[in-house]
Amino acid sequence: MNSTTSTGGIKPKHQRLVLLVIALVALIGAGLLAAYALSNQASYFYVPADLVKVPPEQGRAIRLGGMVEKGSLKTRPDGITIDFVVGDGKARVPVRYTGITPDLFVEGSGVVAEGRMEGNVFVADNLLAKHDENYVPRQMGDMSAEQIKQVVAETK
Amino acid sequence: MHGFANPARFLRLARWMMPLFLVSGLLLSLGAVLYGLLVVPPDRLMGDTVRILFIHVPAAWLGMAGWSTIAVASLVELVWRHPLAAIAGRAAAVPGAAFTAICLATGSIWARPTWGTWWVWDGRLTSFLVLLFLYFGYIALSSAAQRDMAGGGGGSRITAIFGLVGAVNIPIINRSVVWWNSLHQPPSITAGKSAIDATFLWPLLIAALGFSLVFGGVVLARMRTLLADIQAEARLRRKAMA
Numbered sequence: 001m002n003s004t005t006s007t008g009g010i011k012p013k014h015q016r017l018v019l020l021v022i023a024l025v026a027l028i029g030a031g032l033l034a035a036y037a038l039s040n041q042a043s044y045f046y047v048p049a050d051l052v053k054v055p056p057e058q059g060r061a062i063r064l065g066g067m068v069e070k071g072s073l074k075t076r077p078d079g080i081t082i083d084f085v086v087g088d089g090k091a092r093v094p095v096r097y098t099g100i101t102p103d104l105f106v107e108g109s110g111v112v113a114e115g116r117m118e119g120n121v122f123v124a125d126n127l128l129a130k131h132d133e134n135y136v137p138r139q140m141g142d143m144s145a146e147q148i149k150q151v152v153a154e155t156k
Numbered sequence: 157m158h159g160f161a162n163p164a165r166f167l168r169l170a171r172w173m174m175p176l177f178l179v180s181g182l183l184l185s186l187g188a189v190l191y192g193l194l195v196v197p198p199d200r201l202m203g204d205t206v207r208i209l210f211i212h213v214p215a216a217w218l219g220m221a222g223w224s225t226i227a228v229a230s231l232v233e234l235v236w237r238h239p240l241a242a243i244a245g246r247a248a249a250v251p252g253a254a255f256t257a258i259c260l261a262t263g264s265i266w267a268r269p270t271w272g273t274w275w276v277w278d279g280r281l282t283s284f285l286v287l288l289f290l291y292f293g294y295i296a297l298s299s300a301a302q303r304d305m306a307g308g309g310g311g312s313r314i315t316a317i318f319g320l321v322g323a324v325n326i327p328i329i330n331r332s333v334v335w336w337n338s339l340h341q342p343p344s345i346t347a348g349k350s351a352i353d354a355t356f357l358w359p360l361l362i363a364a365l366g367f368s369l370v371f372g373g374v375v376l377a378r379m380r381t382l383l384a385d386i387q388a389e390a391r392l393r394r395k396a397m398a
Binding site (some may be wrong): 027044 | 201270
């Protein structure tokens with residue numbers, strides 16, 4: 001950042017602007033590259049398709065995330081062990097878990113399970129419920145899709 | 157632009173804008189949050205926990221808007237050497253950090269019943285915690301630079317460069333839930349579409365407007381204080397010389 005040059009060159013403030021814009025572009029480029037390089041490591045969980053494509057070592061602690069398939073949730077006779085299937089539309093992984101489930105853990109909603117692969121079954125030590133981006137009041141949520149359509153049509 | 161470089165003119169404007177922003181902002185925030193607490197129906201899955209939305213989301217937006225303010229002020233300070241820009245950047249840091257902390261705290265309280273955990277190290281949560289630490293760094297640096305000014309150092313410029321570099325985190329926070337699998341949900345409001353039902357969306361937007369006005373009012377108040385400090389110091393120095 002030089003002081004004024006009276007030889008008809010560019011103004012110092014324009015020079016500073018150009019330098020800063022170049023620096024900023026380089027900085028954002030570096031940030032994007034770093035974020036892109038991190039794309040696998042920075043993910044919080046694997047989806048079923050990842051586990052099928054590159055099977056992880058047996059017994060290594062990993063997280064598995066996806067949707068709890070409708071109709072797959074079954075409780076064993078001991079009352080606290082559950083079996084269900086986590087899917088992402090491309091692959092499905094059976095999961096076994098013993099313990100108390102979070103309130104939002106229901107069929108058809110998202111889940112992140114912490115645990116390890118044992119054979120073809122993912123054995124979870126901990127379940128986290130994943131909330132999706134939809135916020136719907138209870139009255140509407142209890143209705144079926146047709147009912148909502150009907151109500152919306154009536155109020156129009 | 158240079159019309160506003162004049163601190164006297166700025167002070168005349170700030171004198172009536174500051175109370176206007178603060179009072180209207182507090183009224184709107186309080187109204188929207190109370191409406192969210194008492195009137196809005198519970199969510200289909202989350203139940204009453206959804207009510208924290210009206211504090212958490214505006215606080216998150218303002219936490220990020222605070223650093224965006226710092227970044228723009230830093231650019232103006234570095235390129236145009238605008239004296240008020242430096243002060244605006246310093247003034248935005250503390251309220252920005254406060255909103256960031258509120259966002260992290262309310263998010264954690266929401267996460268315990270919803271996800272089943274207080275905290276996870278996913279992309280969104282981690283990058284937002286980094287934002288809080290960036291604020292701490294910026295505040296420390298700018299107060300060190302202020303002490304350094306008496307010695308005629310270039311500390312203020314270093315603070316501004318830090319403000320610009322830290323802005324890299326803002327798009328990362330914004331995109332973190334899209335780039336990486338995360339426990340935090342993806343954005344609900346994208347380019348004109350909202351996955352938030354109108355029952356929740358209206359009080360949310362009014363709370364966001366209220367929080368923004370409070371933020372603006374606090375920034376103006378802090379700018380006036382910083383300007384008064386500088387004037388007082390200059391006067392003392394002149395007296396010492398005489």
